[in-house]
Amino acid sequence: MEFSWTRHQLQFKTPGGTSRGVLRHKDSWLIQISKGNQYGIGECSIIEGLSPESPQIVQNILEEIPQYLNEGKEFLLQHYSKAPAVQFAIEMAFSGLDSHHPLLHFDTPFVHQQQMIPINGLIWMGDVETMMTQLEQKIKLGFSCIKIKVGAIDFESECNFLAHIRKRFHSSDLTLRLDANGAFQPEDAMQKLNRLSEYNIHSIEQPIAPGQWKETATLCKNSPIPIALDEELIGISSKQEKVTLIQDTKPQYIIIKPSLVGGWQGADQWVSIAEKLTVDWWATSALESNIGLNAITQWASTKQINRPQGLGTGGLFTNNIDTPLYLRGQNMGFDPNKLSDFTLKTCL
Template sequence: MRAEWLKYRLSFRFTAITSRERLSYKDTYYIKAWNESCPEVIGIGEAGLFRGLSSDDTPEYENILTDICKGINRYANNTESLSEYPSIRFGIESAIRDLMNGGNRCLFPSEWTSGKIPMTINGLIWMGDKATMRSRIDQKLKEGFSCIKVKIGGIDFNQELELLSYIRNQAPDIEIRLDANGAFRAEDALSRLDSLSRFRIHSIEQPIRQGQYDKMSHICSQSPIPIALDEELIGLNDNDSRIKMLETIRPHYIILKPTLTGGFTASDEWIDLAKERGIGWWATSALESNIGLNAIAQWIASHKPEMPQGLGTGQLYDNNIPSPLTLNGEKLWYDPDNNWDMQHIMHL
């Protein structure tokens, strides 16, 4: 087996704002794998390094990626040895699984990849000023979403409360998820959660910065809103550390981002640990292109999810990879009659 990587710059359609940063582009890395005996069949995965967030964000990332591709035969059947490089592990697992299935980007065949059933996703409301966020909310409501996720922590808190009041007035029965990206101070978190709770919030992601286990545990035990953890999972690459976090904090949900949590194998391990402790889960993409988004969606579909998933990021980029992924309102479809256009990658 041989492998190589290619760097690709994704260009946002708009400036994407989180409580941490403003993004106008994102670099990603495609991994191509093939067998020398059949070089025309190529498996492709995406190592979607998330600068400033991935635990394998290092100045040596590209050198590490080069070394791993050179040693692909060592890692093909032992991706656990890549656990300290979660985004690369995700890319390698995806590329190898794609190659083993014929290089047609069908990694986890299911009713979803056959185009028989859709997958329900949440509508993501990016941060912006109040008027911009309200316009985005109106658009999601118009498109018929039954679940929306609002990123908060970027504007005045009272304005965010006004936006949530607006949502409830416009759509009394819609499910509202919030994502604070660690924006609250620990001493203010419970009072803010109390203010938010009157809008019947389904859950809130990462109210305070990760790594504060005792404070997060206290918040989870007292919060009127169920707490979901995502950043808290980053960098926990063995079951002992995962179990310690889950049993100390005891969240209501965990949110899996395979690029950040180490691919399919590690994410499946997280699911098992969560289920054993009565903790719910769902999964989301992490600003990958359609290559990574497709892999994550297919993996999720193999679990037959009942909750809306966080897979609406495929429309973020001007230069995304054309794919069979089709979004119709809150329904994400895989259209097997719509071919991949891989010239962006094959000719790099």
């Protein structure tokens, strides 16, 4: 087997505002594993300051992989157990290598164009006028579930924005999800959640910073808005620790991002634990290119999907990679006829 990689810096069409700052570009690494005429492609996508890996750590690992490549996939996944984005890239590449096309990972109705996956629209933080423009665009495209980033601008302005939305769109017509990215302080989080509940909010992701399990448990128990844990899952790799987190905090939902939780294997374990403990979940991309987004979406298609997934990030970048993924309204589809358009030169 042979291994190669290239760095691919994704450029945002419009800067994306979050409570952690404004994103203008993000790093991604595309890897190739080949054997004869067969090859697989994987994407290692990180978010600096959030992913366990730094860019330097990723590049060090990618330089090192060739010496371990012939040990096989399972060895590599175990060897790089502290690098979830690298694990996901390895899974993707080996899956594509073993498939009859590098972009086919799971044989589900989705990849035969017999199923579509509903997704939410994403509204980045900004001034109220900019956010309203984004909302109007999503509504026009047919989205009925919108996720809004909160916690970076003045709280009253955010409430005014939500109030304006609710004057125009009833909760039966438009579902609102919020994502605080841990921006609230434990001492005033409940007050803010009570205020936000006036706007018929479906859920809020990670209201306070991760690592505060006792405070999070209190919020999950008392919040008028269902809470979804997101960043809280990062860095937790053992099954018992995952079980303990869910049992101790009792969230209403968890958000599963394969690039941050150890690829498909890590994601499957989180799903299994959550479902046994009657906690619901949905999958979300972590700003991957369409290579990673394709892998996440196909994985999601193997599950029983009963709500919109967070997979609408494919249109954010000016230099994304063409894959058979497409959007029709608020539904993600896969056109197998486009597989023949994909070549190695498309992305490497």
